[in-house]
Amino acid sequence: PIIDIMFMDFMGECMDEIANQMAKMRYMFGGSATLPITVVTMSGGGMNMAAQHSQSLEAWICHLPGLKVVAPATPHDAKGLIIAASRDDNPVFVVLNKLSLRNTGEVPEDSYEVPIGKARTAREGSDLTIVTYSRMVHEATTAAEALAEEGIDTEVIDLRSLQPMDTEAMVASVQKTHRAIVVHEAVRFGGLGGEIASQIQELAFDYLDAPVARIGAPFSPVPFAANLEQAWLPNAPKIVAAAKELLGSE
Incomplete structure (x- = not known):
């Protein structure tokens, strides 16, 4: 499944599900279960959305073993990382910056993956x-x-x-x-x-x-x-x- 948390500021509303369930299940089941969950969320300021809609909280989720976290900078990488995340057997957070959503760039029409873990x-x-x-x-x-x-x-x-x-x-x-x-x-x-x-x-x-x-x-x-x-x-x-x-x- 692909889940949308529009503003990552409000991850706190489902932090038990993220930190104690999603991040832990593969480990607690000894790897016998897969959790191919992709969470897409937005971070960042610059759009005058004030204190509760402009935070960058990626450090929160990077501190949770069991989760993968990606943060693309280009349209090409955004598509490739979302596809890679959707095919991963682990929960993956895709953190998109709000201002970066305005960016344009060359993006192949074909399906492709940008490898998670590769700069x-x-x-x-x-x-x-x-x-x-x-x-x-x-x-x-x-x-x-x-x-x-x-x-x-x-x-x-x-x-x-x-x-x-x-x-x-x-x-x-x-x-x-x-x-x-x-x-x-x-x-x-x-x-x-x-x-x-x-x-x-x-x-x-x-x-x-x-x-x-x-x-x-x-x-x-x-x-x-x-x-x-x-x-x-x-x-x-x-x-x-x-x-x-x-x-x-x-």
């Missing part, structure tokens, strides 16, 4: 790695183009899959660039970026020339006022500033 390199570079996902891939590539004008060659890794996570892709990139910034729209404190940064630090410490930097939203509900919401959201200029600070910290 992609959205932009190649040699000076700095940005690890991100969902709508922040667009902000990161925009920042990378701005940095390129100043001679900073930035690689952008689009995780696509948050659980499981392609740590090999992150490590391979950091081995090349020796610096990393983790970016997500979710609140920075307690967000998935802390886990991503920790994985990089543990698996690629000897290759790092500077501490792993993190960009996320402030520890505050999402503002309703348009100007405050835009100030609250991570964006390309904030990524550019963090990149320059990181490169200057060596």
Whole structure:
């Protein structure tokens, strides 16, 4: 079955079913049962929907063993990941960013899968790695183009899959660039970026020339006022500033 939770803000209404039933059943039945459930939900701000309809809560579900979680950044990956999720014997959450629903791009008419657990390199570079996902891939590539004008060659890794996570892709990139910034729209404190940064630090410490930097939203509900919401959201200029600070910290 494919289930739609229109706003992930309201997962709390069915959290027992998600956390204690859906995520646990295959384990509790020793793998003898399958749960091919796909949950499609929306996250993110930028549309003036205020504090209860604009959150990015992917860290909640990534903390539940038994669930898979994907967060596509492009129309191509959205279709491929939804198809892959629908064919998986495990419960899979497909987290779509609201603003990204406006994106256009080439999408094959034929059926195809984007493998769950496999990241992609959205932009190649040699000076700095940005690890991100969902709508922040667009902000990161925009920042990378701005940095390129100043001679900073930035690689952008689009995780696509948050659980499981392609740590090999992150490590391979950091081995090349020796610096990393983790970016997500979710609140920075307690967000998935802390886990991503920790994985990089543990698996690629000897290759790092500077501490792993993190960009996320402030520890505050999402503002309703348009100007405050835009100030609250991570964006390309904030990524550019963090990149320059990181490169200057060596």
